[in-house]
Amino acid sequence: MEKIPAIRFENITKAFGTKVVANKNVTMDIEKGEIMALLGENGSGKTTLMNMLSGIYRQDEGQIYIDGKEVQITSPKDAYELGIGMIHQHFKLVDVFTAIENIAMGMDKKETGSNKEIAEKVREICDKYGFDVDPKKKVYNMTVSEKQTLEIVKTLYRGANILILDEPTAVLTPQETEKLFSVIRNMKADGKSIIIITHKLHEVLAISDRVAILRKGEYIGTVLTPEASVQSLTDMMVGEKVELDIERPDIEYKEKRISVSHLTCLDKYGVKALDDVTFDAYGGEILGIAGISGSGQKQLLEAIAGLQRCEKGSSIVYYDTSNNIESELVGLTVSEIKKLGVSLAFVPEDRLGMGLVGSMGMSDNMMLRSYKKGHSIFTDRKTPRDLAIKVRDELEVKTPGVTTPVRKLSGGNVQKVLVGREIATEPTVMMAAYAVRGLDINTSYTIYRLLNEQKKKGVAVIYVGEDLDVLLALCDRIAVLCGGKLNGIVDGRTATKEEVGLMMTHLQDAAVNNEQEEQANG
Amino acid sequence: MDNAKAAKTREPLFHIVKRTDIPFWKGWLIRIAAVLAALVVCGIIIVALTGKNPFEMYQYMFEGSFKTERKFWKMLQDLAMLLCVALAVTPAFKMRFWNIGAEGQVLIGGLGAAICMKLLGDDGAQLSNELLLPITILTAVVFGAIWGVIPAIFKANWNTNETLFTLMMNYIATFLVAYFLVIWVPSGSSSLGKQKYGKLPVIGNDYLLIILIVLALTIGLYIYLNYTKHGYEISVVGESVRTARYIGINEGKVIIRTMILSGALCGLAGYLIAAGLDQTVTTESAGGQGFTGIMVAWLGKFNPLAMMLTAGLIQVLNQGAGQISQDFDVSGALPSVITGIILFFIIGSEFFINYEVHFRGHGGKRGKEGVK
Numbered sequence: 001m002e003k004i005p006a007i008r009f010e011n012i013t014k015a016f017g018t019k020v021v022a023n024k025n026v027t028m029d030i031e032k033g034e035i036m037a038l039l040g041e042n043g044s045g046k047t048t049l050m051n052m053l054s055g056i057y058r059q060d061e062g063q064i065y066i067d068g069k070e071v072q073i074t075s076p077k078d079a080y081e082l083g084i085g086m087i088h089q090h091f092k093l094v095d096v097f098t099a100i101e102n103i104a105m106g107m108d109k110k111e112t113g114s115n116k117e118i119a120e121k122v123r124e125i126c127d128k129y130g131f132d133v134d135p136k137k138k139v140y141n142m143t144v145s146e147k148q149t150l151e152i153v154k155t156l157y158r159g160a161n162i163l164i165l166d167e168p169t170a171v172l173t174p175q176e177t178e179k180l181f182s183v184i185r186n187m188k189a190d191g192k193s194i195i196i197i198t199h200k201l202h203e204v205l206a207i208s209d210r211v212a213i214l215r216k217g218e219y220i221g222t223v224l225t226p227e228a229s230v231q232s233l234t235d236m237m238v239g240e241k242v243e244l245d246i247e248r249p250d251i252e253y254k255e256k257r258i259s260v261s262h263l264t265c266l267d268k269y270g271v272k273a274l275d276d277v278t279f280d281a282y283g284g285e286i287l288g289i290a291g292i293s294g295s296g297q298k299q300l301l302e303a304i305a306g307l308q309r310c311e312k313g314s315s316i317v318y319y320d321t322s323n324n325i326e327s328e329l330v331g332l333t334v335s336e337i338k339k340l341g342v343s344l345a346f347v348p349e350d351r352l353g354m355g356l357v358g359s360m361g362m363s364d365n366m367m368l369r370s371y372k373k374g375h376s377i378f379t380d381r382k383t384p385r386d387l388a389i390k391v392r393d394e395l396e397v398k399t400p401g402v403t404t405p406v407r408k409l410s411g412g413n414v415q416k417v418l419v420g421r422e423i424a425t426e427p428t429v430m431m432a433a434y435a436v437r438g439l440d441i442n443t444s445y446t447i448y449r450l451l452n453e454q455k456k457k458g459v460a461v462i463y464v465g466e467d468l469d470v471l472l473a474l475c476d477r478i479a480v481l482c483g484g485k486l487n488g489i490v491d492g493r494t495a496t497k498e499e500v501g502l503m504m505t506h507l508q509d510a511a512v513n514n515e516q517e518e519q520a521n522g
Numbered sequence: 523m524d525n526a527k528a529a530k531t532r533e534p535l536f537h538i539v540k541r542t543d544i545p546f547w548k549g550w551l552i553r554i555a556a557v558l559a560a561l562v563v564c565g566i567i568i569v570a571l572t573g574k575n576p577f578e579m580y581q582y583m584f585e586g587s588f589k590t591e592r593k594f595w596k597m598l599q600d601l602a603m604l605l606c607v608a609l610a611v612t613p614a615f616k617m618r619f620w621n622i623g624a625e626g627q628v629l630i631g632g633l634g635a636a637i638c639m640k641l642l643g644d645d646g647a648q649l650s651n652e653l654l655l656p657i658t659i660l661t662a663v664v665f666g667a668i669w670g671v672i673p674a675i676f677k678a679n680w681n682t683n684e685t686l687f688t689l690m691m692n693y694i695a696t697f698l699v700a701y702f703l704v705i706w707v708p709s710g711s712s713s714l715g716k717q718k719y720g721k722l723p724v725i726g727n728d729y730l731l732i733i734l735i736v737l738a739l740t741i742g743l744y745i746y747l748n749y750t751k752h753g754y755e756i757s758v759v760g761e762s763v764r765t766a767r768y769i770g771i772n773e774g775k776v777i778i779r780t781m782i783l784s785g786a787l788c789g790l791a792g793y794l795i796a797a798g799l800d801q802t803v804t805t806e807s808a809g810g811q812g813f814t815g816i817m818v819a820w821l822g823k824f825n826p827l828a829m830m831l832t833a834g835l836i837q838v839l840n841q842g843a844g845q846i847s848q849d850f851d852v853s854g855a856l857p858s859v860i861t862g863i864i865l866f867f868i869i870g871s872e873f874f875i876n877y878e879v880h881f882r883g884h885g886g887k888r889g890k891e892g893v894k
Binding site for chain 1: 761
């Protein structure tokens, strides 16, 4: 007898307006007790497909079957009743509530019973799958990983048999990822079906049983994970052969561009986010910054950009080699730094919230960097428009037009707009934070290529990354932050992943620290 | 429960989908359809409640603004005043600075004008009219600007809540006017009486100058918001303060500068009321326009040109409602009910412009705009 799949999509089509077809005739199955990875480039329709399953969107055509029965999912409530739970990238939790309160939120008291009964049931779930949840802890006290765990427990508590995880590892450390994978395996053993959306191919290979691939809204096929490789998956996703080696050109002549010394910054709670950090960045090299997220990366880049207050004794010196001028940047505002003639490009982590204005089009976003030029009280609209068209054509930004709000573009295209604009300022220092987070492999390689081009032009590139494989392949030197302290700088050509991983979590002796730095510099 | 489960196996009757784009004509078709639907609903209510002929009532409503030349000019002038206040709040709202203190800023501008007219005119310092006129205007504008910039300074430096702050400033303005009236009119009458000196000059007819001033303001503000560096900064600060900081915009400076402008325009509106329309000031001089103006600005999506239309709509409705209660033997509340229903439908039609309804069995065919 044929097995009945847990979920079956049949000829699902979903269009947004008349121009964008997000899913086209998608037909695929997900079995019970299976981990299915859903793979595709940005804008290939993965999230749209899952949103239809979880009741956020409604398909235009086609049917969804759960356990062999056709179902109508018109709201997230319907999805819950069918045992479908989705863990979104942005958690849907109430910060001031405890774990328990979040779990029972919106449910009938008669159904859930007292808080004690809920806690009891939550503990059962935790024991069964190996979760760790403190039922009384408030969400605002939780780490990202704890919040994610809570979201999964909440979904299971409500009886989900099908779990959808959207980019679950994007914000986790390697250790937390391993922990997550082990509970996912436990859930699978319990007969649950898990769909995981991720761009990290080595994770796909590590966790999934099968991989389904979408391209431009169409279902391309499903492969068994043991028969797949990073190369084969990439080729299927992109539709052509992709070169998967990151270049690292050797630049002979390097000149000191920025010298950071004794940099100390506080975070918004008054705790030291950066503690006495000292390093140099050179033109013609890519300096990687490694560290667990929240180790001071944000403050470091924002301090150089003039956005972060620095404590006494901190110094950031910029060397203008063509004019032989040294300028101290600490204490200056963004516009004062600009007035000094320092051309800083900065691709921040929060692309739409900080680097761009989501509701404006490409053209108006290009204007952010240039609108102040000239003495006229009117803005020059033609130059940014021309630049927008140039960036669109050169970086192949997919957009209906340069006036379409950039918020409506997919993640990869948003990043291309931002990076394209920053490069157009012809910087001498370029900083990028998590520049490929959430981006598909093709766009990621475009970003690496652009960074390397800047390096070849003699720009000092500072690249904050989370994927150690990429950092080790791309960067000339890697500075490792650990709890706000600089834990040493290693040579990207010789260092190993284990070495850097260890430095991210274990603070070294100060003496060793200096020695290593000298070695790396010399 | 069983029924609910059974229903789930059928495709739902309709579902709602967000539109990505809509042709220009179609948007307007929906809006016109909304007005027609509103008139039908109002007609039913009128017949049911009063038994009177709704068409006759609509005719009177229309005539309220268009029957005589005087009515038409009056409508245009009131429209201009309302639009003037709406224009004044627009830069602030575009910056997401919720200035609901326009009422107070207008009133304080009017007070400034009245002070000049009373104390510097022939009854007081006896300044010549050529001198009195600019001083009066300037005083009103500066008063309004000061009233507007106070909450902005607090917002920029200490991040206070501007909504509460501007709202409270309204009460202070009202009582300041009351205070001056007590000083000026010891008899206890709440009316200052018409001021003879320093009033707004008349060109053409009594109404024309105000209309022309506001028309010039509309065009000027449109250019300011859309084509100048200041206007661009307002948009960036409004959309994302963090982006503004990232790019090196001093958002405190922009907030203060914009609220000076917003307050100054309110002050000018106060001048037009106190020196133009009323030639006096009372605690009721602003007459709620500071709030109605906000509605006009929102409905016009902060586009000064579109706001001409929304101000016109609201003014025609108001004037029509007044006409009905004059000519018909109906409760004074009925015209307000009609106005309310029409506005409700027009605002509701925005839903059908942003979303479309797909009905079962039509395979993604557009649902027609049945407003309700």
